[in-house]
Amino acid sequence: MADALAFIPANYESPHPETCAVYVFDAVNESPVPVQTVNIPVQTANSNISALAVAPGGTPVYVLVWPDGATCFLYAINMAEAPPSALVLATPALFASGASPGGTVFSGSMAVSPDGSQVYVADNTDKVFVITTAANNMANVVQVSVGNRPQGIAESPDGTRVYVANSRDGTVSVIDTTTNPPSAVPPSLQVGHEPQGIAVSPDGTRVYVANSGDSTVSMIDTTTNPPSVLPAPVTVGQNPLGIAIAPxxxxxxxxxxxxxxxxxxxxxxxxxxxxxxxxxxxxxxNQAFTGAGAVAVTPDGEYVLVLGAPLAPTLPSLLVQIATTGPQKYTVTKTINLSSLADSLLVPQFFGAFVTPPTPVVSQVVSLTFDSNTLALGHSIKGTVRLNEAVVSPGWVTLTWEPLGFATASPAPIPVDPSDGTSLGFTVTAPPTLGPFGDTVGTLYASFGGATVSATLTLEPGADTGVLQAVTVKSPVMVGPNGATTTGTVYLVEPVSGPTNVTVVAVAIHTPKPIKPGTGGPALPVALVGNPVVVPVGQTSETFDILIEPLGATTVYEMTILASAFVTKSTILTLER
Known part of the structure; x- marks a missing residue:
């Protein structure tokens, strides 16, 4: 028997720390404990899940969250991720067309096209949102006008039609998804009073509609053009709500x-x-059971699950498993008290279909390469990080250089998004000079998804040596009560293709005439303007200014300026995407 999952939405009331979540149950085994609990990362208090649908193949699971009565946000839960997590799809948020703020109400019905590319959401303002999803974004949103108060949605197996049960006017609207944009096909089909649940047969030839207002099930023949309602509805019990068909x-x-x-x-x-x-x-x-609002069948057809989500908060919400074959046929084989899973829990009257669980795939880094194993100082090189699978939610690839003397600054992590696929390109740029320890060989480590890979890079001098030749200062200088200024110049051996920093250290020595050994005054610090001195690209020298502080006396003294310089040692390999 194939494993199958049931997705149960749960809305919490204060003081529960979370706002809403989706419980994931094994639909076959006897365990009453969920195999996963996926919290929905909403930003607004009092948010509620108002619709849920499972894409073919079992992932993603789409959840519509209604936070403030005016907007709705669509989340996608990737069941192939370990553990599964919910990601809100990018803007725009969903608004009810023509509704005033606070007036948007979604009905709790949603469906996904057979190819998983479109999501259909019923809105109580007589619209169906047709949402095209791509790379965790709502790439396109189209509103299709349907009947009064759409409630249930079901799509044909080939994805060409979407059937919408409109509860207030007792009709079914048919949306043609082959047109661009999708549009409703007139006329609407008249069914019973207050239709709720709707389902399409596996061969696509019949549509079944549960009419809660007159205790009937309408049947629609889709082989006619246009589809037609069969004349004799099926009489069932009072208040039929959910409907499902065996595989x-x-x-x-x-x-x-x-x-x-x-x-x-x-x-x-x-x-x-x-x-x-x-x-x-x-x-x-003796267990209280009321409000049987939803029903679904496991993929092998051997079990039916019914969700009892009562409107009265004093009654428990129950998930009931019923066998359809064997000696236990049409008997309850498992009961889960959903209300016991958490305090202040309310279960809406709908839940997700059953699907074979997808095999979890963890995105990991598998390789790190450079276009070349060598990099000339002052130049750039391309690098690539590769993953085994595209991520399902944004993350970061952590990078580290070793040894520490190879690069004096750790590179920033590389952002990774589902739209990036499995290949992440970046650029490494080397400065004109080596680091303080003179390391010429370094290794870059990339970590993601519990895996770490590395690649080695060798720095070569190339044409840019950045070697200091000399530093000169105009001296001596006469320094009086107002201080004095002078200039200096640093010289490199040859031009550089990248800006080169030269750090200058200078002091002023008071030397009375005649200059005699040991008779000089104390050394006074001086201030340099623009230190370190930057030698521009293509140049071998650069001039700088020196400021000498006032001596605090009326006498003017002759001061000798002594200066030394060195090329600033700070290898910072910059890395950018």
Whole structure:
């Protein structure tokens, strides 16, 4: 039996530290403990999950969060990530067209196209948002006008049509997704009173609609052009809400809300007489069960799960597993009390479909290369970091040089985004001179996803030596009460192609005439303007100014200026994407 997952949205009330989350359960085994709990990183208090849908293949799981009554944000949970995490898709946020602030209400119904490229969201302002997703962004959003108060959404297996149940006017709108932009196909199809859940058969030839207002299920024949409603609806129990179809199309399951709280099993070839009623309250014996609002079938068809999410906060929310084959056929095989998982938990009346869990893939760094193993001082080189899989959420590749004397500054991490794919390019630039320890061979380490790779780089002098030849100062200088100024010049052996820093140290010596050994006055510090001195590109010398402080006396003294210089040793390999 294939494993399958059930995705249960949960909204928390204060004082719970989180706002909302998605519980992920194994839909087959007996464990009542979720295999994953994915918290939704909302920024606004009192946010609620208002819709959830699972993409084909089981990832991503889309969650619509309604934070403030005016805007809704779409999140994607990547189930292939270990552990799964939710990422809000980039702007724009979703607004109800024509609604005043605080007036947007999403109905709790959402679907994903068979190829996973589009998400359909029902909005209570009589619109369906058709959202094209790409690289964790909402690449395009189109609003399609439908009937009054759209409630349920289902797509055809080939993805060419989307069927929308409109609860207030008792119609089903058909959206043609092959047009650009997608558009509703007139006329709307008249079904029963207050339609809620809607499902399409695996072969795409029938659409089933649960009409909560008149206790019926309407059937739509999609083989006609346009699709047509069959004349005799199927009578079921009071308040049918959720509807699901077995993978082979042989059985239709209808979940009923309060006060019926039953699951009906319908044979579509003989829908009125071929019915089986499963009384959930009786099967659960003494456990309270009400509000059976959602139903889904495992991919192998061997289990049906029904979600009981009562509107009354005093009653528990239950997830019930029912066998469809074998000696336990149509009996409850597992019950999970969702209300016991956390304090102040409210479960909406919908949940995700069941899918075979995807194999978790962890994005890791697998290689680090340079275009060449050598880099001339004052020049740049290209490098590439490669990952085994594209990331599903933004992150950072950490970089470190060794030995420490090779580069006196650690490079900034490389940002990585899902749109980057598996290859991240960057540029390393070397300064004109070596570092303080003179290291010419260094290794760059890149770490991401628990893996670390490295590449070695050798620095070569090239044409830029940055060797100091001399430093001269105009001296002596007559220094009086107002101080004095003079100039100096640094000289390099040859021109450089990159700016070269030269640090100058100078002092002023008071030397009375006649100059005799040992008769000089104390050494006085002097100030240099623009120290270190920067020798421009292509030059071998640069002049600098020296400021000598006043001596604090009325006498004018002759001062000799002594200066020394050295090329600043600070190898900082800059790295940029």
């Amino acid at each position: 082979d199309g042989a059985v239709v399951y209808v979940a009923h809300g309060d006060p019926t709280d039953d699951l009906y099993v319908i044979d579509p070839t003989n829908p009125n007489t071929g019915q089986i009623k499963i009384p959930l309250n009786a099967l659960l014996q």
